[in-house]
Amino acid sequence: MDGRKNIWIIANWKSNKTVSETLEWISIVGPQLPQIEGLKVVVCPSFTALNEIKKSISNNSYPLLVGAQNISPFPAGAYTGEVAASTISDTVDLAIVGHSERRQHFAETDQVIEDKVQLVLKSDITPLVCVQGVETPIPDGVSLVAYEPIFAIGTGNPDTPENAAIVAQQLKDQKGSSLEILYGGSINGDNAKQFLVNETLNGLLIGKSSLDPIEFTKIVMIASSVLS
Ligand code: PGA
Numbered sequence: 115m116d117g118r119k120n121i122w123i124i125a126n127w128k129s130n131k132t133v134s135e136t137l138e139w140i141s142i143v144g145p146q147l148p149q150i151e152g153l154k155v156v157v158c159p160s161f162t163a164l165n166e167i168k169k170s171i172s173n174n175s176y177p178l179l180v181g182a183q184n185i186s187p188f189p190a191g192a193y194t195g196e197v198a199a200s201t202i203s204d205t206v207d208l209a210i211v212g213h214s215e216r217r218q219h220f221a222e223t224d225q226v227i228e229d230k231v232q233l234v235l236k237s238d239i240t241p242l243v244c245v246q247g248v249e250t251p252i253p254d255g256v257s258l259v260a261y262e263p264i265f266a267i268g269t270g271n272p273d274t275p276e277n278a279a280i281v282a283q284q285l286k287d288q289k290g291s292s293l294e295i296l297y298g299g300s301i302n303g304d305n306a307k308q309f310l311v312n313e314t315l316n317g318l319l320i321g322k323s324s325l326d327p328i329e330f331t332k333i334v335m336i337a338s339s340v341l342s
Contacts (some may be wrong), residue, residue: 121310121318121337122296124156124242125253125324126183126210137170138162142327144176148338154317155334156208157324158183162195164205181208181242184216187229200271203237210319213244214264230252242319244298248284252293258318259285259295266299268321273299279314286314303332310340 119185131139136159147155158181159167199209204224211234212227227243231253234241243252244260252259261281273281273316275297282295297309298319309315316335323329 116341117313118152118316118341120152120316121293121341122154122156122294122319123330123334123337124158124181124210124213124260124296124317124319125330126158126185126213126298126319126321127160127325128215129160129320130158131163131323133163134168136167138285139327140167140170140178143331143334144170144174144178146257147156147177148330149177150338150342151331153177153334153341154179156181156191158210160209161202161306168205170322179207180205182206183210183213183235185209185211185230185239187192187226187233189233199233199239203239208240208242208258209234210260211241212250214246214262214267217246220328224251229295231256242296244319245285248281248288252285252289255340256289257293258316259289259293260298261285262319263296268300270300272301272305273297275308275315278309279312281287283313293338296297303329303336306333307336307340310337313316 156179186198190198211230216222242258243256262274278297294316296317296319301318301320302323
């Protein structure tokens with residue numbers, strides 16, 4: 115019997131997939147998703163595909179949550195081009211905040227990330243905060259964190275499950291044992307199990323491998339077998 119409350123399997127598509135490609139993905143993944151208590155599968159598509167994927171999930175009752183990959187650091191108002199948390203709170207369950215690509219390409223600072231987390235929480239959306247190591251601050255009120263070392267993202271060179279678990283434990287020691295810590299960085303259908311069997315970790319944040327519906331479903335199935 116697995117001691118964990120939840121295992122999260124989260125697809126971060128990044129800047130990929132048209133609306134029709136999104137619908138193709140969901141038509142393959144959706145019908146295969148198992149309904150298991152504690153298994154939380156989330157897809158984070160582009161903003162442009164959020165509504166269509168949400169409609170497909172609702173119409174077919176797929177056990178799948180929807181997330182945003184980013185969120186505005188401002189409330190709704192005169193901020194051209196931004197998507198405020200309050201404007202998508204009826205569409206998304208979760209929002210990724212502080213991904214290292216946002217820090218690198220969009221100059222996001224710890225303060226910006228803190229501001230985003232507060233707005234996300236105010237809109238009853240779960241923030242998933244990405245940290246690059248134990249030194250990355252985690253804003254108050256956050257319960258879900260992804261440890262994503264930079265060297266592992268998109269490189270085919272994941273961290274070891276042992277080290278990911280050590281970092282996860284250090285983060286829990288800092289912020290409280292109820293924190294759920296995911297691992298992300300070069301996860302695929304072949305290495306996912308080694309991470310998922312480690313009970314210090316609560317799941318995976320998956321970039322490249324989540325784009326392929328077959329590969330992603332394979333990882334979900336591994337998670338479901340570990341949990342049940
Ligand atoms: P990757 O990306 O799985 O393509 O390494 C993970 C992430 O950036 O969330």
